[in-house]
Amino acid sequence: MKGLWLKAFVSFASYSLISSCGGGGGGSPTIRADLYITDAQENTYQSVIVRIYEINLCSDNACQSKINLFTNQQGVEIDLKRLENVMQYLNTGDIPQGTYNRLEVILDKNLSVDNNPAQFNSISQTNKPNTVYCHADNKCHIRFNGIVQPFSVGKFAVDFDLKQFQINQNTSPWTVTDLLMKPLTPAEVGNRGFVLFLTVNSMGNDSFTGSWMSRTYTVSLNQSTTCSINHTFYSGQQCLQHLQRDMCYMVRVRQDPSAYTSLIASDISSAPQRLCVR
Structure with a gap:
């Protein structure tokens, strides 16, 4: 089994x-x-x-x-x-x-x-x-x-x-x-990180906003951020160029999303829309 x-x-x-x-x-x-x-x-x-x-x-x-x-x-x-x-x-x-x-x-x-x-x-x-x-x-x-x-x-x-x-x-x-x-x-x-499944609302120069269960987060990206968007890998600010509004993404962060609404993404990847809840 x-x-x-x-x-x-x-x-x-x-x-x-x-x-x-x-x-x-x-x-x-x-x-x-x-x-x-x-x-x-x-x-x-x-x-x-x-x-x-x-x-x-x-x-x-x-x-x-x-x-x-x-x-x-x-x-x-x-x-x-x-x-x-x-x-x-x-x-x-x-x-x-x-x-x-x-x-x-x-x-x-x-x-x-x-x-x-x-x-x-x-x-x-x-x-x-x-x-x-x-x-x-x-x-x-x-x-x-x-x-x-x-x-x-x-x-x-x-x-x-x-x-x-x-x-x-x-x-x-x-x-x-x-x-x-x-x-x-x-x-x-243990020392686990955190993950959110966010629907993208808007995008800025180095960050985007996303929602989960009626809560809005601002997610910043830096040079060490990696992402996999539609099976293609990017890093840093390149990730923002390929994110799309109203789409679902899995976002890994180190900060506790129960305590903070401003987060820094370590990794972003495409996710099925069914996993995101606005």
């Missing part, structure tokens, strides 16, 4: 965290949460595209009481292959301090693996921390079943360890038959 890793990072601002077994209850102090998706995958697949609708923290086992970290009614499509050792910024929100018993990701039942249609299956196995349940509306939830609590140092990471990701390629469509999700320590996060 083929393997793949996906990681979702919830980065908490530097507040003093007070544990509360009723996490998510009314009146609790809140902290800021920055949500990312990243991948540390093997070179098994060329493209793995999933559509994510929600990411929630639950304070009860059945996820009836939840705090929403991210939601998008149309769903955001993410190509996991493009996120090797970089984090894609999704959203920032407030959550009550406390202890949570589940992390829940709601995503489309259908995904694409190397342009082949595939589907998630409901999965419930004894002595494993994850359950997957698919609903009649063609959405599935994946839950990590165990205490989910922010680290006092200010960062918390959850790893969808899809090294255990298994696909049955003998079915049509292909079916995902197993996966594993677990929390990570801050040390396991």
